[in-house]
Amino acid sequence: MSPAPLRARVTQEVAEVIATKRVGAYQHLTLVAPGVAELARPGQFVALAVGGETSGTLLRRSFSIHKVSPSGTYGGTVEIVVSAVGAGTRWIVERVPHDTIDVVGPLGKAFPLPTEAVPCVLVGGGYGSAPLFWLASELRERGCHVEMVLGAASEDRLFGVVEARRSCDGVTVTTDDGSAGQQGWVSDVLPGIIGRTGAGVVYGCGPMGMLGSITRIAEAHGAVAQVAVEEAMACGVGVCMTCVMPVVGGDGRTRMVRSCVEGPVFRGDRVRWDAFDGGRARVPDDAVGAPKVGGH
C-alpha cells in the first residue's frame, strides 16, 4: 500500500457548472475546476460553498469526486453525484449550467492502491459508489481483477450500474426492496464474492453501518478493508476538529482523528466501530486524552 501524503496540494477555485443531469434519485454535476482535476486521486473529495452573497449557510458541503478529466474543451472538469437531503444539497442540485460554485479540493487521503496485482472487491452503498469507478480503472490498469458490489434501498438509489459493468470484471447488485438485482444487503453477497475471487482488498464507500460490516467480513476472509467514511464536517480542511472519529494508530493507541485530513479513507480494522451508535461516536475510554472519571 502506498498511502497518499497527509497534506497534499489543494486549490480553491470558482467553478462553472457545465452540465447537470438527474440520475435516479441523484443529481450528477460537472464542474470546470482545472486545479482540482489536475491534483485529485480516487477517494478524495471536494468541499463546496453554498448559497450566494446573501447566504446564511456558512459551512461547505463535502462530496466524493466521482471523476476528473484533467483537460478538455472547457479545461479540466470534476464530476460529483449529489443526493439532496438538506438546504445545502438542495441549493447545489438547483444550479443550472453557467452558474458558479466555489470549490475547495482535492481534500483528504485517496484510496491506497495495492503494490501488487491482487484481486479487489469494491463495495458502494447508494451514492457511495460515486468514487469507485475511477478507482476500478486504476486498479485494472495495475492488473488487478476488480469486482463491484452496488447496494441501495431501492433501484433509484443505485448509482452507476451501467458504468460498473463497463469498468469492472464483475458486478453484483443488491437492493433492500428487491427492485433491482438481488434482494438484500451487500453484506449478504460479499462473503461469496471475496471467497470466489480470493480478494486481497475490499474497498468500501457508503453508510457507516455498511462500512463496519464490510470490515468484519473482509477480516473474516483475510482481506484488508479500505473504507471511505462520511462524518459531519465544518471545514473539510483540517482546522476545526469537528469531523473526528476514534481510530487506532500505528502505536496501537486510539485517537480521535480528523476524517477530513487523515481520512476519509481508513483501513477498516483501524476504526473503532464499537464506539459508534446511532450517528454518534463516543470517545473510547482507552483513547489518548480521554476524559478521566470525574475529570473533564
Add this chain to the structure above:
Amino acid sequence: MSPAPLRARVTQEVAEVIATKRVGAYQHLTLVAPGVAELARPGQFVALAVGGETSGTLLRRSFSIHKVSPSGTYGGTVEIVVSAVGAGTRWIVERVPHDTIDVVGPLGKAFPLPTEAVPCVLVGGGYGSAPLFWLASELRERGCHVEMVLGAASEDRLFGVVEARRSCDGVTVTTDDGSAGQQGWVSDVLPGIIGRTGAGVVYGCGPMGMLGSITRIAEAHGAVAQVAVEEAMACGVGVCMTCVMPVVGGDGRTRMVRSCVEGPVFRGDRVRWDAFDGGRARVPDDAVGAPKVGGH
C-alpha cells in the same frame, strides 16, 4: 383630496419574473402578481423577500410600484424599477425570467388625487420617477394639466424620460453634471414651472433633501406638496415601528408616525423637515411622548 384608507387590502404572493431589462443604471422587472396588480394605486409599494431557503437576509426590500397591468397573458403584472445598492437589491436584479420572488403588497397610502382638475407638477429624483407615470395618466384622465420634472446625478440615473414625454403635457430634465437636460437641480427649475402652469399640487418622489425643497418651493407658490418618502423599513406592513418619521397631525401635534402605513405619501407641509439630518431623524422636543430632559 381623497386619501386612501389607512388599512387597505393587501396580499402576499409568490410572483414569477417574466421580464427583466436594464434601463440606464437601473433594472426594470415585471412580476406576475395578480393580487397586487388588482388592488394597487399609484404611490403604493411592494415589499420583496430576498434570497432563497439559505438566505441570511430576513428583511423585505421595498419598491414603488411603477406600473400594474391587472390582466394579460400571464395574469396581472406589477412592474418595479430597482437600483442595485446592496446585497438585497443585487440579488433582485440578478433574477432571470421564470425565477420567483415572494411579494407583499400593495402597501402604504397612495398619492391622493385632487377632486378638481387643477394643474399638477410631478417631480422625480432618480428612480423616484418610477411611480409618477401611472400617477400622471390618472391625473390627466381627471382633466389635470400635468408637467413632469425628472432630475438625477447623471443621464444614466434618469428614469423614464421617453415615457414622461408620452404621458405628460410637459417635461423638464435636469442632471447635476449636465449630461442630459439642464445642468442643475430640480429645485432650480421647479419655481418657474409652478409659476407658468399655476400648479395647485406638486407631487414628489426621490431623495429626502429633494422632497424638503419641493415642499418649500410649493409652499412659497401656494401649492400643496404631496411627497413619497423612503425610510428604512424592516417590515413594510406596520408592525415593527422602525420606519417612523416626525409628522404633524390634524391636531397640530407632532408624532413619530410609521411611513409604511401612514405614508409613504405625506403632505409635504406636515413633515418636520427640521428634524432630519444626514440620514437620521431626531425626535423633535415637542413631539408627543418625546423624552423629557433627564428622562427616558
Add this chain to the structure above:
Amino acid sequence: MTTTHDTTRHPVAPTATVDMAVDLGGGHRLPNPLMTASGCAANGRELHRFFDVADLGAFVTKSVMADPRSGRGTPRMAETPSGMLNSIGLQGPGIAAFVDDDLPWLHSVGARVLPSIAGGSSTEYAHVAATLRASRAFDAVIGVEVNISCPNVANRGLVFACDPMASAKVVALVREQLPRNIPVFAKLSPDVTDITAIAAACVKAGADGLTMINTLLGMSIDTDRMQPHLGGVTGGLSGPGIRPVAVRAVWQVRQAMFEGRIPTVPIIGVGGVRTGRDALELVAAGASAIQVGTAVFNDPSAPVRVLAELTELLGERGYARFTDAVGAAHGRGRP
C-alpha cells in the same frame, strides 16, 4: 453513516389528530401554543389583514408603559446576518389609549390577548397592570407578560432583568395588581451570566410563567460614516441567528425545574423561530408555547404558518398531544 442529521423520513401520519391545546395557567385553554412576540406584531389590526388574529393561541401586544412615548430617533434598525438590530425605544400610546382602543379591538375580533407591560420603575409597572385590570375589555386577557428588559430609572438605567432583586420586585408588584386567574409571565433577558438565577427570583416573587428570551444587546457600525448605525447606539439583536441562545436558555431553565432548583411553571419560548422545525426545537427544550417575532417581518403570516408546520411535524413524530412534546429532549417524557 455518522452524520449530524438524521435524514430518515418519518411516515406521514394524519395530522388532524394532534391536539394542539395548551393551558398556561388561570384555566384559560388556548387552542394552540402559537403567539406573536411583543413589539413584532403591533397591536393586531395590521396582521389581521393577513390572517385572523383569533386563530393564534394568544396575541402578544407591544410593551405598553404608563404614558405615550415617542420612542427613539432613526435609524431604528439595522439588518444583520440572519437577524436584525432594533432600537425602537418602546414607542407607544400609553396604557390609557391601549385599554381604550387596542384591547377592545382585539376583544371585538375574538383574540385571546397576552398584553406586555413595561415601566421605568416598579411602581410604573404596577400602575400599568392596575389600569389594565380595570379596563372594560379585560375579558380578552389570558395573562400578562412583564417585559423586565427595561432600564430601571432608579438604578442608573440598569435593566431590571439583569438584577434578580429588581426583577423580583417588579414581578411581585404586578402580581398583586392582577386577579389570580391571570397568570403573570416574566420575560427574561439572555444578557446575564446565569439566567436560571433570574428565573428563580421571578418565580419566587410570584411569576406564574416565564417568557424567554428577549433580544441580545448588540450593535452595528455604519462603516461609511464610521459611526454607530442606530440612533440609539446599541440595539436588540433578534432573528434566526439567536435561536441557539433561546434554545439553550429554555433548556437550562427547564432543566433547573426538572432538578427541583426552580418550581415548575410554563415557559413561553421565543427567539429566532421562523419555521415549525424551529418551534419544535424550543418545545423539545421545554417551551409550552411559542412566540414568533422577527420572522413576521419576513412573512407576515409566519405565526399561523409555523402553527401548521409544527402540527404536521408533531403528527409525523406520532404525538397525539402537543403537550407530550414539551421538554421531550430532556428524555424524561412529559414535564
Add this chain to the structure above:
Amino acid sequence: MTTTHDTTRHPVAPTATVDMAVDLGGGHRLPNPLMTASGCAANGRELHRFFDVADLGAFVTKSVMADPRSGRGTPRMAETPSGMLNSIGLQGPGIAAFVDDDLPWLHSVGARVLPSIAGGSSTEYAHVAATLRASRAFDAVIGVEVNISCPNVANRGLVFACDPMASAKVVALVREQLPRNIPVFAKLSPDVTDITAIAAACVKAGADGLTMINTLLGMSIDTDRMQPHLGGVTGGLSGPGIRPVAVRAVWQVRQAMFEGRIPTVPIIGVGGVRTGRDALELVAAGASAIQVGTAVFNDPSAPVRVLAELTELLGERGYARFTDAVGAAHGRGRP
C-alpha cells in the same frame, strides 16, 4: 433620502499608502492587524497550504492545556443560521507536544505566534505558560492569549470568564510566568451580565490586552431524534450571526477605557468577521487587531482576504494608518 445606509461611493484612493502595522505591546511590531482565531485554524500547517501564515499579523493557535485531550464525542457541530455551534472539548496534544512540534514549525515558516492557553485550574494555566516560556521556539511568540472560557474544576465547572475573581487569578498567575515583553491577552466570554466588570478585573490583574469575544453558549435540538444535537449538549455559537454582540462588547469596553473606568489596553476583536467591512466595524468600535474564526471554514484564505479588503476600505476612507481608525466610531479620533 433618509436611510440607514449611506450608499455614497467614496473616491478610491491608492491603497498601498495605508500603513497597516500595529504594536499590541512588548515592542513586537506586527505588519498588520489580521490574525486567525483560536480553534479555527489548528496550528498552522493546514492553512499554510492556502496562504503563507507568515503574512498574517499573528497566528493564534488552538487553546492548549497541560495534557493531551481527546475532546468530546460527536456530533461536535451543528450549522445554525449564519453561524454554527461547536463542542470540541478542547481536543489537543498537550503543551509538551505543542512546544516540541507545532511552535517550532510555526517558527520555521516565520510566523508570529499568539499561542492560546487553557486550563481547568489557575495552576494548570500557570504550568502551561511556564512550559511555553521555557520552549526553544519561544522567539516566535509575540504574546499569549489566555482562554478563560474554560470550566473551573474547583468551582463546579463554572467558567472562569464568568467570575471576575477567578478570571483575575488566572491572569495574574499567567502574567507572573512570562517575560514583560510578552503581552498577555485575556479572552473574554460574552455570556456575562457586565463584560466591562470582567475586563476591568483582568486588566487590574495584569492583562496587557483583551480579546473579545469567545463564543456564546447555545444549543440546538435534533428534531428528528428529539434530543440535543451535539454530543456535548450545549455548544459555542460563532459566525456572522454573533457579530453584533462582538461589536457591542468591544464598543462597551473601549468606551469604559475612554471614560477612565478601565486602563487603556489594546483590544483584539473577534466574532463573526467574514469581510473587510465586518473587520472595520470592530476596528471602528475599538479593536486594534482582528481575528477571523468561523469564516475560515467557509473560505480557508479568509484572514488574508479580509486583510486586503480592510486595507482597501481604509484607503477609500482616507486613512493613512490603520491605527487612526481604531475606535473611530466613538468620535474621539485616535484612542
